[in-house]
Amino acid sequence: MARLPLIGVTACTRQLGSQSYHTAGDKYVRAVAVGAGGLPLVIPALAELIDQPTLLASLDGLLFTGSPSNIEPHHYQGSASEPGTPHDPGRDGTTLPLISAAVAAGIPVLGICRGFQEMNVAFGGTLHQKVHEVEGLMDHREPDDQPLEVQYAPRHPLHVQPGGILDGIGLPSEIQVNSIHGQGVERLAPGLRVEALAPDGLVEAFSVEGASSFALGVQWHPEWQVRSNPNYLAIFQAFGEACRKRAGKR
Numbered sequence: 183m184a185r186l187p188l189i190g191v192t193a194c195t196r197q198l199g200s201q202s203y204h205t206a207g208d209k210y211v212r213a214v215a216v217g218a219g220g221l222p223l224v225i226p227a228l229a230e231l232i233d234q235p236t237l238l239a240s241l242d243g244l245l246f247t248g249s250p251s252n253i254e255p256h257h258y259q260g261s262a263s264e265p266g267t268p269h270d271p272g273r274d275g276t277t278l279p280l281i282s283a284a285v286a287a288g289i290p291v292l293g294i295c296r297g298f299q300e301m302n303v304a305f306g307g308t309l310h311q312k313v314h315e316v317e318g319l320m321d322h323r324e325p326d327d328q329p330l331e332v333q334y335a336p337r338h339p340l341h342v343q344p345g346g347i348l349d350g351i352g353l354p355s356e357i358q359v360n361s362i363h364g365q366g367v368e369r370l371a372p373g374l375r376v377e378a379l380a381p382d383g384l385v386e387a388f389s390v391e392g393a394s395s396f397a398l399g400v401q402w403h404p405e406w407q408v409r410s411n412p413n414y415l416a417i418f419q420a421f422g423e424a425c426r427k428r429a430g431k432r
């Protein structure tokens with residue numbers, strides 16, 4: 183019997199009480215299990231202590247998760263963050279090198295929100311540090327004083343571009359998505375293809391041109407209640423299918 187694909191899920195470093203932990207949100211590991219049909223494996227944010235060749239040789243897919251923390255701007259030659267900005271150098275040191283290595287090795291990759299931003303930075307792109315302060319761009323942040331159901335509710339339309347992965351898996355040309363981010367793509371990295379745009383022109387999804395397997399980043403959160411939104415579920419199913427194909431080659 184074919185085994186379940188083993189799908190890495192990136193963790194954040196979190197301080198809980200007086201100690202530090204490696205954490206991955208329940209909605210991400212659950213979406214890997216029920217949406218992609220994979221066996222989730224949480225990858226600690228241990229940076230250079232992770233033996234990446236060994237890890238990549240074991241995985242059939244990788245999900246780069248969202249996080250309230252922001253990528254340290256020196257990774258994209260950005261100006262220093264405002265004091266108090268949440269960062270996670272352990273996570274940056276884990277995910278940024280892992281993305282290009284995974285894509286080069288033909289391992290299916292899905293990046294969500296921070297994970298999407300990490301993909302852009304890993305391939306040489308830059309980020310707006312405060313999208314809401316850029317003239318002409320909308321405020322893409324969630325109403326954080328509201329219950330989670332409201333924060334993650336559909337917030338704006340998205341224009342899916344023809345001929346890409348999202349179009350290919352049957353997403354309509356316009357869908358509604360949630361929006362929970364303060365940063366966003368400034369300069370798209372070379373080799374990334376635009377898959378979807380917000381009404382203000384912000385890039386909300388891209389794929390990696392020439393990748394030998396599924397390699398998609400999305401700025402919104404398809405993992406949120408993945409089974410109740412057919413467009414969100416279609417993304418996880420396509421990712422899972424690519425991971426199963428990879429696992430079948432072992």
Ligand SMILES: N[C@@H](CCC(=O)NCCCC(=O)O)C(=O)O
Nearest residue numbers: 248249250251295296363364365
């Ligand atoms: N911090 C970045 C990335 C935003 C992001 O990933 N939000 C997710 C929050 C928690 C979660 O749902 O996992 C930004 O602000 O742009």
